[in-house]
Amino acid sequence: MIELFRRLIFLPVGASTVADGVDALHAFVITATMLVSTYVFGAAAWFTVRYRRKSDRQLTRRLSATVRHEASIITLVLGTFLLWWVLGFRQYVEMVQPPRDSDVVYVEAKQWMWKFTYPDGRDTNDVLTVPVGRPIRLAMTSRDVIHSFYVPSFRIKQDVLPGRYTAVWFEATQTGTFPIWCAEYCGVSHSRMRGEVVVLSQADYALWLRSGKGQTAEIDCGRGPGSCGGGDLVAIGRQVALRRACVACHTLDGQRHVGPTWSGLYGSQRTLADGRKVVADDAYLTRSMMEPAADVVAGYAQVMPTYQGSLTAAETGALVELIRSLRDGPVAPAGVALPALEITTAADGGRGP
Amino acid sequence: MSDTTVLAPQEHFATIEQQAHAARLGMWVFLASEVLLFGAIIALFTSYQVHYPDAFRQGVDHNTKLLGSINTGVLLTSSTAVACSVHALRAGKRRLAGLLVAATIALGAVFLVIKLTEYAKHFHEGIYPGGAGSFFQVHHARGLPEFWTLYFGMTGLHALHVTIGLTVLGVLLSRIMRAELGAASAHRLELGAIYWHLVDVIWIFLWPLLYLA
Amino acid sequence: MTEATYLNARTTIRSWVLTTDHKRIGILYLVTLIFALVLGGFFAMALRIEHLTPGHTVMTAMTYNRSFTLHGVIMVWIFMIPSIPASFGNFLLPIMVGAKDVAFPRLNLLSYYLFITGTVMVLVSMFVGGIDTGWTFYPPYSSSTPTAIPTALLGVFVIGFSTILTGLNFVVTTHTMRHEGLGWMKLPLFVWAIYATSIIQVLATPVLGMVLLLVVLDNSLHWGFFDPARGGDPVLYQHLFWFYSHPAVYIMILPGMGVVSEVVATFARKNLYSYRAIAYSSFGLAFVGFLTWGHHMFVAGMSTFDAGAFGVLSMLVAIFSAIKVFNWTWTLKGGAVALKTPLLYVFAFLFLFVFGGMTGVAVAAMSLDVHWHDTYFVVAHFHFIMVGGTLTAFLAAIHYWFPKITGRMYSERLGLLSAALVFAGFFVTFFPQFLLGNAGMPRRYYDYPPQFQPLHIVSTAGSWVLATGLLITAIYLGHALFRGHRAGDNPWGSRSFEWRTTSPPPTHNFHATPPFDIDPYDYTQPLPGTDDDPAAEKEAA
């Protein structure tokens, strides 16, 4: 049924968990539109024939709306609209709130390419490789102007802004290659800013992970871009934290220093100086680095400098991944590889690392 | 020395009352549109203020409260003066009306002088719009450039309105002195006065935002 | 026997370019607007031709990007926003309220010249670098490209000034210049529509003016109001821009709706199904329209709460249009309907506007917009409303008031033929664009993946039918201007006030003032003193 509908109105395959719901609402709305426009046109045509003018001086009787008639129409139409709104809003909420256990990939957009940085530190241009059946969250930023990350087959789209991180998530339901298009005008080659999502089966994905395809992340460890070498993102995060002197103020082992410790920080509830309470998720952590003044933790002075513009997306990703690895205890066991996109097994409760 | 000339309405109006009514309503509609003009930039200001509370507090603290407040006083007084001048003209006291308008203009000029003094001070300290200047090499708070850019934008636009207001009042003054405006055409002066009140009211909004907060 | 009309009162060029007569200013606008429509249409045709093949067809990527920007800017600001209010509103509003002129005739002329100045600035920007930002001018792209942004944006700013002054003039005219006995509930609905439009113009345009100035400062002086590198927020620009531009879409459609109300009543020879509902819903649109701007930013990164609020408010604003649509349709019931050219255009309007409007509601349902945002679906949505709605209403207005303005009549057969062509051409042009949007084709794409080509070809073919329809219209109307037979004062037998004076009207609008305390939609009795009047008929015999 839904497949037929898709073919009928040229929708691409629905390859994500949200696609079926969106398309069903689409079908509902479009059918109603067709019916109503046909009704209006049909009624107008019928009245034109039925009440055609017989003489140029013909007089007509006064016919006016009753309040009941107007009110019932308004109720009916508004009711339909509100029903759509309720359905649409529920889906929208689902579409913007990533599941808690989703894996993260960092996306950096620039005129006119997409760059993806994976939890294990490698990065690729224009090709995003993901496993089927896992929620993937993209933390995205732009180096220049506004772009928009659009995968029609997943029915997702999100603007990518300079100077801040925005997020979008999806869970692919079928393997294959799906186009990515930039949907916000960004300059002369806007229409060529295309990429693709390659969705692999979980087994193929594990192979891909091991194969080391894709280049190494261009994270700067002091000897130029790429000098951190490969390795997992947490290890790179440690090097970045050292090199950027985060550890001058933050500890990894639970001790209070100039700033709060990173141990046990991820996912915890933070109380801010102005009384607000927020959960330390990726967005909060990235914001803390880019705009430290925006959310000052209670009990600390606002002395942290901003790293806006000096940390690259890949470095930011590595730092967040490091902090994430410390979520459950003072120190992550050294040397343990923590590929966050590790294929889920029932045993670890569907959580990532 | 009340004037006795009976004014004829322009030909598309039936009566002079209708014409005055139209002119007054036109002015109010225009003011509504001006309010929205400033509303837009004030909305921008408050958004950034919410975003960068600290930088904006620093910016406000940096401004000289005294100068800002004196200017508020100056404008309020001038507004009263121009309001009285309309009454005076209606009552036929053309000379008094002229004096009051002249006082308004003088006060408006004082306002501009104080404002320019403040600008000079800022430039001296190395504060320029767009985050340019030596000040911003010392003060890094994020959002500080936005504060000062908006400060210059808002006060500059307001000063432009003050200047326009002064010009309008100047023309009106010369017409009062040449006895072209009198009791019967007091609504012309009233229009100028309404505009001047607007200039005042806008400042009443800018003053707390930029000097007190 | 030549009667004194506003047209032959004085005929020097000077008497036209320096006129303060609202009717002549209306004509000046009309001529300029048609020029703008043709220019905008030229760029539209160029866009369509380029899309015949993926990749390069006739122009480079940069030319394409500049073309769609100019097409959007010209159509929106130089054609659509002034269109019906500045031309027909100027011509008719004073007559409909029984006044000799608008309240401020000189201001009216000033508006026109501001409009011309702004238009020239926008066109000049074409030659001093061109702009390629799209008509929405989003920073930081617009504030960082070294193109003719300042010229173009200041041009739009000046046009905005002209819009405000025109709106101001109409608001004051409606309030203070109504003829004795002409209460609000007796006003022709066109006046209500123009009045509501004017309120939006006065209140929304300054916000646009402000924000455009800020972008100009960002672009030329690097002040950084919206520049993230200086702590600015580009999304705030979008909020301010749409705070103007959503109400602006009602500036574009409301006058068209006013035309529809007039045409439907006249050709059905019947009172409107509910005068009040149509009149008040214009205000609903004008006010609730200020609260829905965020629906253009569902994927710009807003909170779910904001998105939900903007979504539900968009649903609320849509209801007012629905009320109008149903009332127009049922006005026909029990009438004496004559399917003349203006009414045929109005039927096209009804069908296409419902389609365009309902797809508006569809994009306002947030989860659907995530897929459709910035695709051809949105392009189709707004062309269905702006071309299928407003442009169609504009054509209806031209045909309906042609005899009023010129005193002559065009060929009804050619009228019906070209209306049908325009309708068919329109549908073939833009319906495929919904499908393109479904398939995921983003807008503002110079190059596109080859699987979209068939639909693009259909769309381009349709645009030629549409252009042919318009061309025929231009030709027979031009012919009728000089050779059309005399129409008589009231060829449609309408009861509305503008038809109670001679066609074309005299300089001061009325030779003898008709009664203004009657219902302009009353077709229950013969109209005294006209050929509806059986008594008059007897006398003539």
Ligand code: HEA
């Ligand atoms: C009122 C507004 C308006 C009107 C009327 C039109 C009319 C048309 N538009 Fe456009 N359009 C916009 C407003 C409008 N458009 C806007 C705002 C955009 C977005 C821009 C952006 O992205 O920034 C857009 C974008 C847009 C695009 C998308 C570009 C892209 O995203 O890459 C396309 C593509 O097909 C298009 C096509 C057309 C066509 C074929 C017409 C046709 O209907 C044109 C037909 C008209 C003619 C061919 C003129 C011929 C006239 C005569 C011969 C004489 C007439 C005489 C009398 C009336 C007496 N328009």
Ligand code: HEA
């Ligand atoms: C004249 C112009 C005009 C008008 C009147 C409208 C009217 C509406 N518009 Fe549209 N819109 C535009 C011009 C216009 N729009 C333009 C130019 C853009 C693109 C800008 C850009 O990005 O370049 C746009 C984009 C746009 C978007 C953003 C899309 C995106 O970029 O992702 C949205 C989202 O909500 C929207 C919604 C609406 C709604 C809800 C209405 C409503 O007011 C419509 C109300 C009308 C009806 C609803 C029809 C009548 C109803 C019935 C007969 C009832 C039927 C009853 C039942 C089914 C029960 N519009």
Ligand code: CUA
């Ligand atoms: Cu990037 Cu368009």
Ligand SMILES: [Cu+2]
């Ligand atoms: Cu809108």
